[in-house]
Amino acid sequence: MTGVVAAGGGFALTGTANAATTTETTSTYSTDDAYTSSSRRTVNFGAADKLVVGREAGETRLSYVKFTPKIASGATVTAAQLKLPVESKPVAATLSVHSVASSWSEQKITAANAPALGALVASIKPSTTDATLTFDVSKVVTKAGTYAFALRSSATTAVTRLRSIEYGATTSGGPELVVTARRTTTTPTTAPTSTAPTKAPTTAPTTTPPTTTPPTTTPPTTTPPTTVPPTTAPGECVTDALLVPSCGVLWGAAAGGFTDTPRDQALKSWEAMTGRTATIYHTYHKGDEQFPTKPEIAMTQDAQNPRVLLLNWKIAYNSTWAKVAAGAQDARIDKWSAYVKKNYNQKFFLALHHEPENDVNATAGSGMTAKDYAAMYRHVITRLRTNGVTNAVNVIAFMGNEKWMAQSWWKDLYPGDAYVDWVGLDSYVSVEKGYYHYGDMGDILDRQPTGGGLGWYDWAVKNHPTKPIMVAEWGMYHRTKSITDKAAAFNTVIPELKAHPAVKAVVYFDTASDDEGDRDISVNSTASSLAAFKKVAADPMFKVTLGK
Template identity: 50%
Template sequence: MIRRYARTLMPIAVLAIGAGMGTAVYSGSAAAETTDVVRSGAADDTYSSSSRPSYNFGSSTTLVAGRQGGDTMIGFLKFTVANPGAGATVKSAKVTLTRESKALPGSISLSRVADTTWTEKSLTAKNDPAVGAVIATAKPSSSATSVSFDVSSVVKGAGTYTFAVTSKVSNSPARFRSAEAATGAPALDVTVARAATTKPTESSPAPSGPATTPSGPATTPSSPATTPADPGTCTAGAKLVPTCGVLWGAAAGGFSDVPRDEALKTFEAKSGRTSTIYHTYHKGDELFPTKAEIAMTNDPAHPRTLMLNWKVGYGTKWANVARGDEDARIDRLATYIKANFNKPFFMVLHHEPENDVNPAAGSGQTAKDFAAMFRHTALRLKADGVTNAVFVVAYMNYEKWNNTSWWGDMYPGDDVVDWVGVDTYNNAQPGGFHYGDFNYMMNRTNSASFPGFYNWATTKHPSKPIMVAEWGVYDSSPTVVGKNKADVYATVLPQLAKMPQIKGLVYFETAHDQSGHDIRIDDTPEALAGFKKIAADPRFNVKL
């Protein structure tokens, strides 16, 4: 789920283009190749103001660019593009900014910036980088929702790229949403072409979707199939590990303004099952669980446990958290939890960290910095007397991250990790990128050195239960076909039975994620019918 400008006239933003979320948008497939769009969020973003030369706006949820009276404001963005993989070709690239408020000026230009060393926490008008040549100019309507710039002439592959957006329009500065905003963060879409592969049979226990590079399928889990649990016999034991069966849950209403508790109840009504796990997200100084979240655990007819996702390092770096700079933030949350909530709950510390890794030594955001941040936060909370938190480390299941030299360095240690989690999504478009069955969703790989997530977790951390902290299915076919999702859903139960270490299954539902995917369970009647068959299975009858 994706994890953020030099100056002339009315500059709007400098963008350093990068890997960001690594989420893929799928634009189709042909006989010889498939095309997907990898969307990245900005690694840094901020703006400078000539009338406030010493001000830093790195924590602002808004990027302001342009002229207002005698003030010239310049926005800055940074993205880092990862290697798209062997045999992949970058076809095009564009940067998109979402209007935050006010009318847009009639002309906005994106320029390249040579300096890539600036950071959002240190940039001011006194040190902002120089603006280079204009790459693209947009002439949006004043009420346009977003503005896009073609950067294909610059983005040719892996690397860090910086840009500035400028405008000559006076007294009409643009206001865009920054990476710190809840929605509409700056995005870089890189269209990549890859060699097509054939579809394997869905009944096979081996991965049934095409790998991102033709280096071979994942290995098959060797665990024997397990039978569904008997209704009423399974309970949540120590560390919320079910004595039998699988915990069922959802995070609903993502990327929308619908309250999460309301969205979850709607999801439950559609699916026909109450969620045992209610998954929500928090960051920085937010105190949680909220009253609304606590109320969901107190429903006498349908009690739920919470999975609370916290980006404790929001607004700073992992290394800073690890060295104690945010101990006051951690202690404040600990005091709140002890005073307001005493039931066991799952705590995920900075889910999908791969998006935010900067492997450069001293960046404060290396994989080892993440592990240190996780360890420090978990141990600090425990020392503060928080005894009801069950800690989950939640990875992205994306090949380009699993293949990096640093991916293994992110694991914080068995002593502070209670569950190993993963966020993973499948495409239901036959032959599309990341198309496959449930086993492929859990075990896809394109490298002989990585056996697939489930196989990795069960081999490296055999004592840890696996939490599928987010999962979902979308159909990127040009015309959505109801049967497609239903076919993928039909593989879940028989293949889940062969993965006994999976003890939690939490669906992420949204009508439109940051890449445009529709992950609703009911986008077609066929999809809903297929999902309801999963939800009705007795193995999810775990009592809290």
């Protein structure tokens, strides 16, 4: 005892200090992860659900991960492990981890702008049976901060695929940094303080039995979603001035993705294979390109097979959304306006920078925040209208990914009802049970944000009840080396569309190999898949006439 302090009618003791050592292990998941390709140097793969390393068919791929672990001030890191879950059997070749600068983001990194590889941190040679690859990064991770690593493989004829954070959620399923830290805390040893009461109570406490009021039960009021009620005209379903069908659902497609086949020819072949003409023909453009092109125009002027264009335009190509909103690309907008007015007077769908979530950089001043996107959208639509482009029907095309839907900025993407005619969704499911986004048409429409909340369809109907919904891209896939029948998933399309009446258009994205080269979204990957899809295409709900 080092001292005694008198206090009123009692006493208090102060004592010596004790030192206590605690050890804590914490897990942090990647804030950013992506891979790069030597043969597709300007392509970003930040939204991929996998990381790829190695060299195959002349293409070298590196992967990058970034973490921001929280480590208490004064704590000593005793161990730090980088854990990477394996997506498929790893190649038995040395994998090495290098430190890199942390200035990159998963939305922007490409082989052309990736940071240079720094010092070697750790290396392992995995077994082909490993489910998780573990690297000791203790010599680098020593305190709280941001740490970024690059992963490379010595393999020259094969690649190893790992799971990115997009495979699971922001708190599971992807790259993980496990940190063990020791911390010493000092606490005083103090005897309890006892103070005698100055006066004993003279009144016994009054005990009043609780008053119980039976609960009042009010039956819940259920308000059905507000949608645009279809007006069924006798005889046929016809589109109106904003291309909304009076009944039924518009049928569309983009075919031949990531191939050299001309898109118009690919679509015609797809239509012949599936048995129905695509009323919506989906194409993609960027920057200063002038479109619709002559082949695209010809597809919409086929009297026997009338179609309407869905044109994607990345107006901010080689710029930023903020710069576009500030007028930096007005010359680009004006030139395109003049081209459209001169060459094309039919109605068309216009989607400005589809899937914007994948390109958001939430850092203030980046020029690519969600609010920058909304401002860009408003500016472009306002200028097009001022320039006399009156035949564009505007679609905002969200990704509908659970990770992005859970972001605080997601709601800021919407530019306002005055600028949007249709609310769109780009979404896909796997038909491989247990694989990322396994599901069916209901999962495409009703995917919920990480942590829970309204599914995408319910969110759209609740927040934008007057807007028709377009599934602007959808598809059902399996890995190219894991061929799986899609028939069961395709069989859910018609029932789910009937259960989601605000959906007025669906546009399939067909390719036998996606931009990562690993997913087959084609409708004919098996004979039974094609047979099931043809039944979907033949449904009379897709018999819609384009209005004049």
